[in-house]
Amino acid sequence: xxxxxxxxxxxxxxxxxxxxxxxxxxxxxxxxxxxxxxxxxxxxxxxxxxxxxxxxxxxxxxxxxxxxxxxxxxxxxxxxxxxxxxxxxxxxxxxxxxxxxxxxxxxxxxxxxxxxxxxxxxxxxxxxxxxxxxxxxxxxxxxxxxxxxxxxxxxxxxxxxxxxxxxxxxxxxxxxxxxxxxxxxxxxxxxxxxxxxxxxxxxxxxxxxxxxxxxxxxxxxxxxxxxxxxxxxxxxxxxxxxxxx
Numbered sequence: 505x506x507x508x509x510x511x512x513x514x515x516x517x518x519x520x521x522x523x524x525x526x527x528x529x530x531x532x533x534x535x536x537x538x539x540x541x542x543x544x545x546x547x548x549x550x551x552x553x554x555x556x557x558x559x560x561x562x563x564x565x566x567x568x569x570x571x572x573x574x575x576x577x578x579x580x581x582x583x584x585x586x587x588x589x590x591x592x593x594x595x596x597x598x599x600x601x602x603x604x605x606x607x608x609x610x611x612x613x614x615x616x617x618x619x620x621x622x623x624x625x626x627x628x629x630x631x632x633x634x635x636x637x638x639x640x641x642x643x644x645x646x647x648x649x650x651x652x653x654x655x656x657x658x659x660x661x662x663x664x665x666x667x668x669x670x671x672x673x674x675x676x677x678x679x680x681x682x683x684x685x686x687x688x689x690x691x692x693x694x695x696x697x698x699x700x701x702x703x704x705x706x707x708x709x710x711x712x713x714x715x716x717x718x719x720x721x722x723x724x725x726x727x728x729x730x731x732x733x734x735x736x737x738x739x740x741x742x743x744x745x746x747x748x749x
Contacts, residue, residue: 538568540670544645545570548631548662550654551647556635557582557589558643564593573625574648580621587618592632592644599664600634606652628652631660633667635674645670689727696730 537556545554555569555578566578581587588602591614596602604611604619607628612619622630627648635643645667649655655663693715700711715733719726 541568544666549659550649552649554647584617587615588630588632589644589646592634593642596634601660601664602632604630629654631655631663633663635671693730696733
């Protein structure tokens with residue numbers, strides 16, 4: 505990659521990160537993904553459209569595609585368990601980038617079920633870059649082009665560098681979302697403990713033990729017991745589940 509291309513990439517990535525922080529969207533994974541895809545399509549030479557595929561509950565789902573036909577092709581790869589995206593997720597090369605130069609030519613033979621349908625939708629070449637930032641996390645940035653051999657070595661390098669930064673941004677957004685959820689869980693448990701402390705004249709530790717016992721004996725998650733207790737229904741009844749008493 506030429507120095508000026510590298511500099512341009514750094515500028516785009518930094519601008520994208522600043523925009524996400526300014527908009528407070530680092531806790532919004534969907535918004536983060538959308539900005540990553542838009543920046544990648546604008547930055548990687550040859551890219552006409554893009555999307556991200558991400559594993560959720562054992563399934564690979566298409567996220568924030570720039571076009572509806574990209575969503576269909578990303579979903580198709582998932583259903584067929586075949587295509588550059590699936591290769592990038594399961595068995596990528598060392599640089600994490602799977603490059604399909606011409607899906608209507610020899611490259612298409614690697615994915616015989618997916619390639620003809622991609623070509624029928626008007627896409628001849630594709631780059632899929634693995635976005636992995638931690639154990640149990642799998643995603644891929646998919647960039648599509650209408651032209652064969654649209655992606656050269658510079659495109660591949662740029663996509664690989666973009667994938668590294670994108671993975672860190674996604675990890676940050678996901679971590680922030682998990683942290684926000686954890687804080688919400690802590691708050692509702694704290695509220696439930698306060699109710700028990702007032703209602704039964706017990707201390708903090710005893711109130712927590714009451715919640716734990718109710719969770720164990722009713723086979724209901726502790727946070728769900730706390731939510732019930734803090735809900736209008738729980739307050740109206742003026743009591744807690746029998747096993748908490």
